[in-house]
Amino acid sequence: HVPAARIVDAKARWIGHKLHADIAIAVEESLPVCEAKKITAALEHELFEHMPALAAANIRLASADADHRHEHAHGEHDSH
Template sequence: MWLLCCPCSGKGAALIADGYHARTDGLTSLAVVIGALGVWLGFPLADPIVGLLITIAIFGIVWQSARSVVTRMLDGVEPGVIDDIHHAAEHIPGIKIIDAKARWIGHKLHADVAISVDQDQPLSQANKIAASFESEMFEHMPALAAANVRFSSGEAEHDHPNPRGHLHG
């Protein structure tokens, strides 16, 4: 049941869609019983009304499933994934996230995070901070398979697409 409540649990989009399908089957069975009961009690419109409600429910669940599958196909991630990366950083003193990206590759999540630390620290200490941050990400994100943590100057990298100032022909 936990899988149905948490679409970002690290399970595949197809498995989530199967969960939605199972939920639809259960709701449909319950609605059929209610419709049959209504007809049996003398309300003949109960059956078509229940049929329309079932149709609306199925369209809603198809929409949820399709949105999830298409998002994954287009390398999208749920907004909570990036929030989890930032949350993991909150547990590590002296770290600032400059840029965070994530994508699903199959059933596993891959993250690429640029961080900034105090430049007056020795490199060994900065590496320990980066390793601690990586450990926190793996702890907070069970579906995480790979994390690339790299140091950045402290400016958003997308502001400077070509840091060396020259073009490649």
């Protein structure tokens, strides 16, 4: 569990017997790059520790307002 990492999108797929994950996390735009790197490193560590089949994790940063846009888009999608 990484408290500072708010996951806004996550996708995983199997390639052979290995799992590959693509994850987007929301961070405040004012967050220094060095702090954002610490968050992504902590999340990556947690993922590999808890998912033995995980071979690769691509973590990208999104602004905090992307988190709200993503929630809104899913809310509209779920209501159809």
